[in-house]
Amino acid sequence: MIRLGRPRSTSRRTAATAPTRSGPSHPQTRSPGIGEYRRVRGPDWIGFARAPCGAPTVVWVTGPSYVWRAIVTSRHGAALVREDGPVAREQEDTGAGVLVLAGTPIGRPDDATYRLVRELTTADVVAAEDTRRLRRLASNLDVRLPGRVVSYFEGNEESRTPELVSALRDGARVMLVTDAGMPSVSDPGYRLVEAALGAGARVTAVPGPSAVLTALAVSGLPVARFAFEGFPPRRAGERARWFAALAGEERTLVFFESRHRLASTLRMMADSFGADRQAVVCRELTKRHEEIRRDVLDRLATWAETENPLGEITIVVTGAPASAGRDPSVSLEAAVETVAERVATGSSRKDAIAGVAREFGLRKRELYDAVVNQRSA
Numbered sequence: 001m002i003r004l005g006r007p008r009s010t011s012r013r014t015a016a017t018a019p020t021r022s023g024p025s026h027p028q029t030r031s032p033g034i035g036e037y038r039r040v041r042g043p044d045w046i047g048f049a050r051a052p053c054g055a056p057t058v059v060w061v062t063g064p065s066y067v068w069r070a071i072v073t074s075r076h077g078a079a080l081v082r083e084d085g086p087v088a089r090e091q092e093d094t095g096a097g098v099l100v101l102a103g104t105p106i107g108r109p110d111d112a113t114y115r116l117v118r119e120l121t122t123a124d125v126v127a128a129e130d131t132r133r134l135r136r137l138a139s140n141l142d143v144r145l146p147g148r149v150v151s152y153f154e155g156n157e158e159s160r161t162p163e164l165v166s167a168l169r170d171g172a173r174v175m176l177v178t179d180a181g182m183p184s185v186s187d188p189g190y191r192l193v194e195a196a197l198g199a200g201a202r203v204t205a206v207p208g209p210s211a212v213l214t215a216l217a218v219s220g221l222p223v224a225r226f227a228f229e230g231f232p233p234r235r236a237g238e239r240a241r242w243f244a245a246l247a248g249e250e251r252t253l254v255f256f257e258s259r260h261r262l263a264s265t266l267r268m269m270a271d272s273f274g275a276d277r278q279a280v281v282c283r284e285l286t287k288r289h290e291e292i293r294r295d296v297l298d299r300l301a302t303w304a305e306t307e308n309p310l311g312e313i314t315i316v317v318t319g320a321p322a323s324a325g326r327d328p329s330v331s332l333e334a335a336v337e338t339v340a341e342r343v344a345t346g347s348s349r350k351d352a353i354a355g356v357a358r359e360f361g362l363r364k365r366e367l368y369d370a371v372v373n374q375r376s377a
Contacts, residue, residue, distance in 0.1 A: 097168030099176065099196040101189060103208015106180040106312075107286035109140035115206045117143055123175035125167050127152035127160070129188055133179050152176065157188050161195050168201040180312075181210050186230045186256055211285055212254050215314040218292055219252075219280040222318065226252040232265055239265065243272035244365035250319040257313045266301035269317060272365045273297060278318040284311040335360045336370050 100119055105111040120126065120138060124147045128134035131151050138145050152160050164174050176183045176192060182205075183189030196203055216223045229246070232255060233239045246253065257265050262281070269279070275298035283291040289311065293300065297317070335356050342352035353371060357364040 097170065097172045097174060097201045099164075099168060099174050099192065099201055099203045100206060101183045101193070101203070102175055102177050102206040103182045103210065104137060104177050104180055105286070106209045106211050106214065107284065107290075109137060111209050111286065112137070112141055113206065113208060116208060117141055119175050119206055120145060122173065123147040124172040125150065125164065125174045127164055127174060127176045127192075129153045129178040134177060147173075147175075152188055152192070154188060157191055161191050164192060165195045165199050165201075168196055169199055181212075182208060185210070185212065185228070209286070211256070211282075211312070211314050214285050215254060215280070215282040215316050216252070218282065218285075219316040220294060221252050221278060221280060221316055223252055225250075225319075226254060228254045231256045231258070232261075234261070236264065236268075240268050240272070240365065241369070243268050244363060244369065247272045247274075247363045247365065248320050250322055252319050253317045255315040255317070257315055259308075259310055259313055262309065262313055263301060263304035265315070266297060266304050269315075270297035270301050272363065273317060273320070277320075280316040281309075282314040282316070283309050285314065287311070332362070332367070332370050335362055335367055336374050339367070339371050 100123065102116055102119055103113075104116065120141075120143050126134065126145060126147050126149045128149060129152060131149055134149065135145070137143075150160065150163075152164070167174055174196075176189055178187040178189070181187065184193060193203055212228050216226060227249065233242050255265075266279075266281075269277070276296045279295070279297050279300055281291075281293045281300055281304070283289075283293075291309070293303065295303070338356050338360075339349070339352045342356070343349050347355075349371070353364060353368050356362070357367045360367075
């Protein structure tokens with residue numbers, strides 16, 4: 001164990017820029033998470049040697065093939081414990097590169113894990129969905145990015161993947177991060193994972209925040225079985241057909257949606273799933289203006305149409321009742337004929353479809369599409 005501290009002969013005024021016994025001087029900086037500190041450099045490591053009064057603070061110190069864990073206990077020093085563990089052993093044992101999929105905070109930088117900090121400081125290459133956001137996160141965490149930082153997003157995913165795979169073949173440690181949450185979950189990552197495995201590289205993960213799991217946890221809806229459906233289609237017609245196909249799904253459903261389409265999406269859900277289906281809209285999860293609204297789909301759609309909420313949106317919808325599936329003995333063609341008979345006797349098409357769908361155990365949207373298709377045939 002090594003104790004680092006301010007030289008006894010150095011005054012508080014000059015401590016920020018005083019040279020240390022083991023390396024050149026560095027200017028004092030201010031960290032939102034750690035407070036004022038002074039960098040201390042050794043032969044092949046760099047650390048921090050000043051922290052605010054109060055509870056011990058943990059920071060990470062990295063070398064070329066190992067990691068130090070620094071427990072800062074006072075304003076005058078830090079106890080450093082060398083950890084030769086995962087980073088050093090992994091590449092020594094395999095001799096191959098490692099792809100690390102790392103989860104990043106979905107709102108608050110202080111939700112970042114120590115492993116995320118450590119991986120950021122040891123990666124040879126960091127592939128980021130948005131390099132500016134990555135550097136902003138690194139700044140908030142007081143993390144230096146010694147590795148090469150490259151962009152990796154939907155527009156260049158196909159062209160950048162071979163370059164990253166080449167680095168993995170050369171034994172590099174490649175880290176993949178997205179703007180928020182876990183890579184590959186409605187974000188870039190799948191192509192790179194597939195290519196890395198094909199090249200014989202090891203793929204591992206740094207678990208982190210997830211808007212999907214966070215929304216499920218706070219929703220108050222059944223979560224024993226759920227399905228994540230990502231973003232609904234953008235085109236209104238395709239979106240309506242997509243929701244109609246999901247109307248009988250008994251698992252709790254999770255969606256992402258743009259704020260610009262939230263109102264129309266909730267209205268389509270109410271039409272396809274039923275106006276009284278329970279749902280939750282989560283806005284700006286973990287952020288300052290977090291809002292979690294629980295209600296039936298019809299009232300949620302009205303709220304969205306009136307309020308036009310802003311921010312990142314996650315929608316959780318309870319699954320269909322077990323009895324909501326169609327009876328196999330029921331013929332869709334027979335239901336269409338029944339609708340035609342009722343329209344012929346004076347009922348409106350809308351009322352006829354609603355009544356027949358309820359009686360036959362069919363989804364209104366499914367029956368409506370069948371009626372329209374028959375008329376256009």
